[in-house]
Amino acid sequence: MLVNYRKTGEFEAAKEDLLLAIRDKGLVVDYTSHIGNMLERTGKDVGSATRVYLKAEAFQFCSAVVSRRTMEADPANIGYCPYVIALFVTPFLALVSLFVGPAPMALAFSRLEILSLFLGAIIVAVTSGDGRATWFKGVQLVAVYALFALLAYFVPA
Numbered sequence: 001m002l003v004n005y006r007k008t009g010e011f012e013a014a015k016e017d018l019l020l021a022i023r024d025k026g027l028v029v030d031y032t033s034h035i036g037n038m039l040e041r042t043g044k045d046v047g048s049a050t051r052v053y054l055k056a057e058a059f060q061f062c063s064a065v066v067s068r069r070t071m072e073a074d075p076a077n078i079g080y081c082p083y084v085i086a087l088f089v090t091p092f093l094a095l096v097s098l099f100v101g102p103a104p105m106a107l108a109f110s111r112l113e114i115l116s117l118f119l120g121a122i123i124v125a126v127t128s129g130d131g132r133a134t135w136f137k138g139v140q141l142v143a144v145y146a147l148f149a150l151l152a153y154f155v156p157a
Contacts, residue, residue, distance in 0.1 A: 056088035
């Protein structure tokens with residue numbers, strides 16, 4: 001499950017706050033992945049000059065109590081341990097937010113936005129599942145997306 005939160009301020013201050021919150025719960029960060037540095041370092045090797053993050057790190061930790069309960073319920077839940085929290089700053093959104101809207105853009109999505117994306121994906125999967133496209137299906141999809149757009153416009157975030 002992915003959850004996004006937005007925090008204004010410096011990256012290092014947000015990082016310290018996050019690490020303190022993890023430690024305050026009695027947990028220990030056993031690994032820090034420097035994702036932003038890795039992407040910056042390997043970009044030229046894979047033929048990409050796109051800078052995905054200004055800064056990005058992921059912190060890995062595990063709770064013995066929660067992990068034991070989770071894995072005793074179903075041994076396949078081993079994939080949920082360790083837990084990972086990623087902290088990042090994106091340059092694209094920072095640039096776009098200067099030109100779009102009255103305030104900077106965030107990666108925090110409302111329930112309505114998440115529901116719209118989920119329903120849109122399901123509707124596309126159902127309508128394209130048979131592998132045939134018709135003009136009527138296209139009109140239906142455009143109508144559904146128009147309803148999503150109207151809903152997003154008139155319902156406050």
